[in-house]
Amino acid sequence: MKGEPSTENHRQKYRLTRQRRVILDELRKVHTHPSADEIYSMVRRHIPRISLGTVYRNLEILSEQGKIIKLSGGKQKRFDGNTGPHYHIRCLACDKVVDAPIDPIPTLNLQASRLAGFTITGHHIEFTGICPDCNT
Amino acid sequence: MKGEPSTENHRQKYRLTRQRRVILDELRKVHTHPSADEIYSMVRRHIPRISLGTVYRNLEILSEQGKIIKLSGGKQKRFDGNTGPHYHIRCLACDKVVDAPIDPIPTLNLQASRLAGFTITGHHIEFTGICPDCNT
DNA sequence: ATTCATGCAAAGGGTTTGCAGGAAA
DNA sequence: TTTCCTGCAAACCCTTTGCATGAAT
Numbered sequence: 001m002k003g004e005p006s007t008e009n010h011r012q013k014y015r016l017t018r019q020r021r022v023i024l025d026e027l028r029k030v031h032t033h034p035s036a037d038e039i040y041s042m043v044r045r046h047i048p049r050i051s052l053g054t055v056y057r058n059l060e061i062l063s064e065q066g067k068i069i070k071l072s073g074g075k076q077k078r079f080d081g082n083t084g085p086h087y088h089i090r091c092l093a094c095d096k097v098v099d100a101p102i103d104p105i106p107t108l109n110l111q112a113s114r115l116a117g118f119t120i121t122g123h124h125i126e127f128t129g130i131c132p133d134c135n136t
Numbered sequence: 137m138k139g140e141p142s143t144e145n146h147r148q149k150y151r152l153t154r155q156r157r158v159i160l161d162e163l164r165k166v167h168t169h170p171s172a173d174e175i176y177s178m179v180r181r182h183i184p185r186i187s188l189g190t191v192y193r194n195l196e197i198l199s200e201q202g203k204i205i206k207l208s209g210g211k212q213k214r215f216d217g218n219t220g221p222h223y224h225i226r227c228l229a230c231d232k233v234v235d236a237p238i239d240p241i242p243t244l245n246l247q248a249s250r251l252a253g254f255t256i257t258g259h260h261i262e263f264t265g266i267c268p269d270c271n272t
Numbered sequence: 273a274t275t276c277a278t279g280c281a282a283a284g285g286g287t288t289t290g291c292a293g294g295a296a297a
Numbered sequence: 298t299t300t301c302c303t304g305c306a307a308a309c310c311c312t313t314t315g316c317a318t319g320a321a322t
Contacts, residue, residue, distance in 0.1 A: 015276060015321050036312080051279045056312060058277090073208055075287085078313065089254050101251045108238070109263065115237045118265040120224050125261050128247070129254040151296050151301060172287080187304045192287060194302095211312090212286065 014065065020058045022046050027068055027081035033088070033097040035076040071097065073126060087125040093134035100127055150201065151268060155225040156194045160184050163204055163217035169224070169233040171212040207233065229270035236263055 014020075026042045027034070035040065035103040040055045059079055063070045069080040069090065074095045085098040105125075150156075162178045163170070172176065176191045195215055199206045205216040210231045223236040234269065241261075249256040 013276085015154070017277060017321070019278075028141055049279075051281095053280075053313075054278055057314095060313095068227070070139055072210065087248075089248060089256070091254070091258065098254075100248050102244070102247045108261070111238045112223075112236050112263045114267070116267040118227070118234075118263070120225070120263050120265040121228065122265075123261055123263040127248045127254070127256050127259040128224060129256040129258075132253040135255055149301085153296070153302060155303075185304075187306095189288075189305075190303055193289095196288095 014061060019047060019050055019054050020062070023055060023058045024067060024081070024087070026082060027062075027079055030081070031099065033078040033080050033099050037076075039079065053133070073097065085088055088126070089127040089129055089131075091131035091134055092128055093130055096131055096133075099133070142223070150197060152185060155186055155190050159191060159194050160198060160203060160217070161241075163215055166217070167235065169207060169214040169216050171214050173212075175215065184261075187229070209233070224261070225265055226265040227267035227270055228264050229266055231266055232269075234267070236261070 021044050023039060026039065030042075032038075036055040036056055036059060037052070039059065040050070040052050043050055043055060054102075059070070060069065062068045063079070066083060069083055071078040072081060072092055073088075078097055082099075085106075087102060087104070088097050089100045090097050108121045108123050111125065112118075146247050158179050159175060159207060162175065166178075168174075172192055173188070174196060175190050175195070176186070179186055180189060184229050195204065197261075198204045199215070202219060204268070205219055207214040209224075209226050212231075214233055218235075220238040221235060221242075223240070224233050225236050245256045248254075250257065
């Protein structure tokens with residue numbers, strides 16, 4: 001995961017393969033924040049011979065390109081095709097992730113950078129709770 | 137077949153072993169949000185024959201008891217002996233975690249629960265950025 | 273033709289677990 | 298004595314990677 005340091009036009013680094021395109025398409029049409037193996041299943045309906053390694057490699061590349069978001073909450077990573085600013089709620093019982101119904105708070109980054117010494121590039125809020133399905 | 141008085145105190149479930157006590161003590165005296173293997177090193181200075189498995193088991197129990205917080209950001213989990221409400225900043229370059237210098241926002245949980253259907257139990261904010269050490 | 277990506281399978285690495293002996297209560 | 302805990306090591310599981318082949322440009 002290295003950047004391109006030069007000022008010239010960077011060579012084309014990424015190709016648009018069928019595998020990469022289908023992975024991105026599938027991710028964009030669901031709102032379920034699937035894990036890599038769930039994406040593997042989804043994509044295999046279109047490309048039965050795709051390998052799990054290819055799925056992982058493409059998820060890495062797509063998130064490097066900023067086309068998807070990688071969520072590192074539980075034991076498996078989850079992925080989100082919605083790259084607009086928004087927050088999440090995670091169910092403590094079943095690990096499901098849904099979008100949180102609150103507006104982004106753009107002022108937070110500035111506040112955090114004030115005395116931290118860090119260069120702040122972003123933030124994410126994750127709520128925890130119990131989802132309707134688990135809330136028997 | 138002695139009767140079990142249903143109103144009695146439930147049996148003691150957790151013992152205070154030396155290993156558990158030292159792990160908690162070590163975690164409370166640093167502000168570095170160490171990973172399990174870092175805690176393993178810290179604790180081995182006091183209990184050289186402790187095993188890494190014991191460290192993992194106790195970290196799990198302590199976080200179940202609410203005595204420590206488990207942070208699930210990067211590829212390794214990190215642990216925090218400060219259970220008061222506060223947020224974190226994570227360095228994208230070295231994965232270091234420090235406390236964020238902003239006040240907790242207690243109203244967030246209510247906002248999030250309004251139309252989510254979830255029972256919201258808490259939230260956490262993680263800022264991302266580059267720490268002073270990595271910001272050469 | 274060049275260079276990047278794929279499929280397959282094996283390796284990696286953090287975390288969990290089975291077991292027999294040990295120690296809190 | 299009872300029940301929980303420990304150390305050790307193996308198992309687990311998600312993820313990454315090496316290699317030869319295949320495909321995008």
